[in-house]
Amino acid sequence: MQRRSFLKNTGLAGILAAGSAPAFAQTPTIKWRCASSFPKSLDTIYGAAETAAKTVSDITGGKFQIQVFAAGEIVPGLQVADAVQNGTVECGHTAPYYYIGKDPTFAFGTAIPFGLNQRQYDAWWFFGGGKELYNEFLKEYGITSILCGNTGAQMGGWYRKEIKTVADLKGLKMRIGGFAGQVLTKLGVVPQQIAGGDIYPSLEKGTIDAAEWVGPYDDEKLGFNKVAKFYYYPGWWEGGPALHFFNNTKKYDELPADFKAALHAGCAEGNTWMMAKYDAQNPAALRRLVSGGTQLRPFPKAVMDACYNAAMERYAEESAKNPKWKKIYDNFSAFQREQLLWFRVTENTYDNYLATARPKGSTAAKAPAKK
């Protein structure tokens, strides 16, 4: 047998062409595009997708490459689900509650008001039936979702005037989206849909009275502290909002098993990375804001209670008419009841003790609110 015919017959020409080093992979190089719902300036949320993509590339020796595009580069941030569904991109990194206009059930991919905190969300997703139920819901959209990130409990937003009573919410023009907006409508708030970059001028001019964004680290960048004095907490509508990698199911199913595993592992890295980065960055930003004159305020208990009851009312309405919502909500809320029971025992008690514990004679850990 001649060399040429042997090579042709066994299909090894490609191997030899690459030289003497081990020269071919198990699988050909795969290139995916990931549309992020976020601008690069939100470096922590945006960075979670880049961390996942870098990890996937690193562990496959560059053979599975995912290029991340900022919001607007391929599609606008709020159209990521559509772009994934119709195959414009293979995947996207997004906050699934952006799509509650299609079906409120999408919210369980991020957060519902008074829902799970970050740890509880992870527990629900991986061991409480979350990923199975949510991916079953996503089937009709041709999307397969992988958890990739969380902001932790967000702040409750910036207000030009104090919120002292439930009545102060009446007529309040607030930049707030999605489900929280629907809940607050019940209390007289007039929700406004405004893109990130337009919030500052709207607040400055008084076109709106209040705006919520994320937390100290991100909020500081947009300068809200210069145009609104009162910074409220907690962001009860986002107690542990999750981010997800939305993957086109057909493309996902075509991945070789090792690349599929790499994608999940990459998202696990992104998941841990994002939460850790926010937690590490928020304290200093909060200190700077408070030093600059921002007034921290907890929402009064009566306001929290009114919002809580409005949320429960909204959930009952949705459960009565939307079986897809009801199926996940029933599981989610039962899981949450059990989590709250457990967290209030040792976890919360530990956190609450340390929140006020001080070494004898120390003043170092005083909260900025008391400055």
Added chain:
Amino acid sequence: MQRRSFLKNTGLAGILAAGSAPAFAQTPTIKWRCASSFPKSLDTIYGAAETAAKTVSDITGGKFQIQVFAAGEIVPGLQVADAVQNGTVECGHTAPYYYIGKDPTFAFGTAIPFGLNQRQYDAWWFFGGGKELYNEFLKEYGITSILCGNTGAQMGGWYRKEIKTVADLKGLKMRIGGFAGQVLTKLGVVPQQIAGGDIYPSLEKGTIDAAEWVGPYDDEKLGFNKVAKFYYYPGWWEGGPALHFFNNTKKYDELPADFKAALHAGCAEGNTWMMAKYDAQNPAALRRLVSGGTQLRPFPKAVMDACYNAAMERYAEESAKNPKWKKIYDNFSAFQREQLLWFRVTENTYDNYLATARPKGSTAAKAPAKK
């Protein structure tokens, strides 16, 4: 050229022997052994190492295999660091505070009393200087550490009699190890080192008065509820104890870049998996324990304060004589002060609100302590 000589010359015989499928990898198969410090019966802690190992295998198409061995199979659970250091195994999954006998500084790999909670630990490790400082400390042991798991805040253990005052600690024979034992010694506790399997009979016979283990899910398996009535919280000595993959640095450095990245990604999966699994499992176990007659008790504030002050005293002593400890402690405690400041604002407020919030007329979420 004849086929035989061509194959010989180009070294392709091995490829062809494996059939027509793409048949060799970029790198040869690497097999590592991982010594766990835990028995298989602690399925969540032990499982974190197995999850990491499975992920590494999956994403490398089986070319990087890590076999996990339970405590005692290769070396006893408390000798994992030695086994990694001397190359008996390439890696181990362990709670680094087991090695405080070598140097108390090891404790920062797991927890110190009144230290960081799980989220704060992740933030410190990845973005607070933790992984750099700790791995610098580990250099002399020839170990490279990768974070892989956390139990969350543990319970404060099982007691045959109630702890009502600081004086009740005096003479208390308690199964508790490491740093917490040293702190409690200051308050008159007589710490006992007893392996997991021997705790039950010791508690039953009254050889010891109290014992701490992990949390409801693990404690229930060992049946402590049958021989001690009072279950205290929080486990202030383990507010967010981390687990680590200890790797023999020489072996770690020899890994190809993609396998190294795979190992980190596998540990990231193990990290998320373990915390989520504990959170998902603990509530039901707690319910069963309480239904069976276990009495839940928070440590009285005066007891917490005495323990807190004893811990701070112990830290001051160690900082005065151990520069390695001091270097990490100064960073760790400064980071913690900032984390506490931030968590007490929105995160704790959110958790605390939900801990008591109830839908109008609902009784579903009552805490078991009130049964």
